[in-house]
Amino acid sequence: MCGTCGCGGSDVRVEVLAGASQHGGHEHIAVHPHPSGPTGDVVEIETALLAKNDHLAAHNRAWLAERGVVAVNLMSSPGSGKTSLLCRTITELGPLRPVAVVEGDQETRLDADRIRATGARVVQINTGAGCHLDAAMLARGLAELRPAPGSLVFVENVGNLVCPALFDLGEAARVVVVSVTEGEDKPLKYPTMFALADLVVVNKVDLLPYVDVRLDRLAEHCRSVNPGVRVLPLSVTTGEGMQPWRDWLVAR
Amino acid sequence: MHELAITQGVVDVVTARTGDVPVAGVRLRVGRLSGVVPDAMRFCFELVTAGTPLEGAALEFERPEGRARCRTCGQDFVLRDPVLLCGCGSADVEVVAGRELSVVSVVLAERRAVT
Missing domain, CATH: 3.30.2320.50 (hypothetical protein PF0899 fold)
Known part of the structure; x- marks a missing residue:
């Protein structure tokens, strides 16, 4: 709690590390008025803030179930290799099961163009300033996509390890992709995302000899926020781990 | 955001x-x-x-505040961060409050x- 004004609601922690310049106390910048507290009639609301999204997600889930379509929500930071993983997966799974993709990005159709080149049906959602997909966006995407009954639909979320975690889309499973070049501490830095994953794919394991990352420690960090979560090492480049990944998908 | x-x-x-x-x-x-x-x-x-x-x-x-229950030792405890670990050393804990x-x-x- 701030000793100057007593405001204590902040979760944003600012720490001065040893070795950096130290000073007694901190400068206080008042950026919000302190309400004296309104005193009119109180109306109890008690409604979940994500109730609308969760309701739409339930509709998506029912819509998908009616058609025997399995949706997998792929989430990661930008550059982890989600689109590359999808392109290779579509090529390998193609003969076994129809695959379609909903691409989420702030801007451009670049990812959708890469997916289209594989022959799969694809819809691009551009969120503009938005940092995540929500259930309403996916509903629009699915209506455009019209996935074949019994198909597998990948939802490639906006590259971001924070915001997409909070929005249920109606998917059957959540997969977090993390690449070894991002370091082994991502699950600790972005615990909400990893806590909700059904599977963690560790991509780019072919680069392990060149980075200071140990797979066992990365897996341990995943399990410290999500006990029992399966961690699947994989390389889109070499194909290592693609077989267990395909098996996991086919079992959905 | x-x-x-x-x-x-x-x-x-x-x-x-x-x-x-x-x-x-x-x-x-x-x-x-x-x-x-x-x-x-x-x-x-x-x-x-x-x-x-x-x-x-x-x-x-x-x-x-975050609260969790340990499935191994049965203890209820305060969870200060999302790292799921009971004092008994078990990571098999269920979050019961804080979300x-x-x-x-x-x-x-x-x-x-x-x-």
């Missing part, structure tokens, strides 16, 4: 109940493990309430019947 979309949800949830009645205060429950930052919501609140019945309303937060994210109540700026 997901807080922008979530704070827009505050306006939707409140106006669905109170319509166009001016609102003087909004009380939210944001658990400490919810992944939502009250400071960011406060910042967004001013933006998304402009021109709505919530404009100028005071925002208050209840911050339930709340809801509108608790509002204070109306004028006396008017609300259903």
